[in-house]
Amino acid sequence: MNKKLLEEILDRAIISYSENGAALAVTKDGENICTISSGLADVKNKVPFTENTICRAFSCTKVVTGTAAMILMERGKLDLNWELSWFFPEYKYAHYIKNGVKLPSVPIRLRDLMNMTSGIAYPGGEYEGNEGMNELWWLLDKSIQTGLPMTTAEFAAEAGKRPLAFNAGDHWQYGSSADIMGAVIEKLADMKYSEFLKKNIFDPLGMEDTAFYVPSEKRQRMAVLYENAGEHPKLPDYINLCIYDYNKEPAFQSGGAGLFSTAADYSKLGAELSNGGAGVISRRAVDFMRENGLTDAQRISYDWDSVRGYGYGNLVRCLENRNLAGTFASKGAFGWDGWTGTYLLCDPEERLSVTVFLQRCGAGTTQLSRDLVNAVYASL
DSSP states (O other): OOOHHHHHHHHHHHHHHHHHHEEEEEEEETEEEEEEEEEEEETTTEEEEOTTTTTEGGGGHHHHHHHHHHHHHHHTTTOOTTBBBGTTTGGOOOEEEEEEEEEEEOOOBHHHHHTTTTBBBBBOOOOOOTHHHHHHHHHHHHHHHOOOOHHHOOOOOOOOTSSSSTTTTSOOBTTHHHEEEEEEEEHHHHHHHTHIIIIIIIIHHHHOOBBBBOOOOGGGGGGGSSSSSSSSSSOSSSSSTOOOOOOOOOOOTTTTTTTEEEEHHHHHHHHHHHHOOOOSSSSHHHHTTOOOOOOOOHTTOOGGGGTEEEEEEEEEEOOOOOOHHHHHHHHEEEEEOOOOOOOOEEEETTTTEEEEEETTTTTTTHHHHHHHHHHHHHHO
C-alpha cells in the first residue's frame, strides 16, 4: 500500500480547503492495512481529525440497515416479497396523487423499501402529495424538541397515512424507505432497532463507537459539522432529517441516517462485507446484497452523478460499469455515502474495503473519496 501517496492526496484536500479534516481506513482480507488522517475535526479549537473522530454517518447508515435485513433474510425471518401492510396496516390503503386525483397504489413490498422504489418520500420532494411527508418530518422534529418524541414504529405508521410519491414500484426515488425498514426489523426481531444492531452487528464486529447517540464520555471525540471548508468555516443553522447530536439513545432510530461512528469503527463493517461475510453475515447474503434490483423503467429516475455506472439494490449502489463510474474498483463493489461526506466501498472480489469519513454538509460522494479509492486500488 502506497501510504505516502494516500497521505499526499488527503493533505492536498486539506491544504486547498476542499475539506477541513478527514480520515481514511483501508481493510484487506478482513484486516486493517492502512489508516491515515489529516486536518481538523474542530477548526476553532485546532482539534486534529483522526480515525477515532466520531462523525454523523447520515446515509452511510443505510449500509448497516441493508446488512441487518440480509441477516434476517438468511435466518428465514424476512422475505422481500412480503407486503409492508402485514407489519403496518396503515399501508393497506396506500395511495398517491396524480393530476390532483387520489389513486390506489399496488401493495408496497419489502423489496420496494430495499430498492428505494416504495414511493415513501423524504421531505422536500417534488411529487404531488409530498406535503404529507413534509408535514410528518416536521411533526417528528417538533416531537423531539418538545420532549415527547415519536418512536421508530410510530413514524413508520404515520408515514403509512400519507400519500406516496407514486405507485409503488414505478420509479426509483431516494426517500424514507430505510427508516421504514428499520421499523420492520424491529417488529420481526421483537426488539428496538438499536438493540438488534448492537446484538447482531456492532458487538460481534467490535464496533464500540457506533450507535444512534454519543455518550458524554465520548463527546470530546466528536467532530464539528461544518457548512463548508476553509479558514473560517460556517456552522449550519438547521438540523437535517431530525438527526440531533444526541447524548442518549433517541426514540426515533433512523435506519436511513441516524448512526454516529468513526472511520476506524465503520471500516470493521467494511472488512466484514468485503471479506465475504462469515462473521455476522453469510457469503451468499453478501452476494445477494450487491445485486442490482432496479428494472430498466425504474432506472430512468436513478440518474445522480454519484450513481453513474452503478445499479442499486438493498440500500446500496453496486458497480456495473467501471468506465462510466470512473473508478478502479471491481465490478460488483458496493456501498453508499452520507450527507456529511461519510463513504464506504466494499469489494468482495479484492476482499478490500475503503472507508472515508469527514463532516461537511451536503458532501455525499466527495472528490476526495473518489481520488482515494483510485489511489488505493493503484497501490495494491
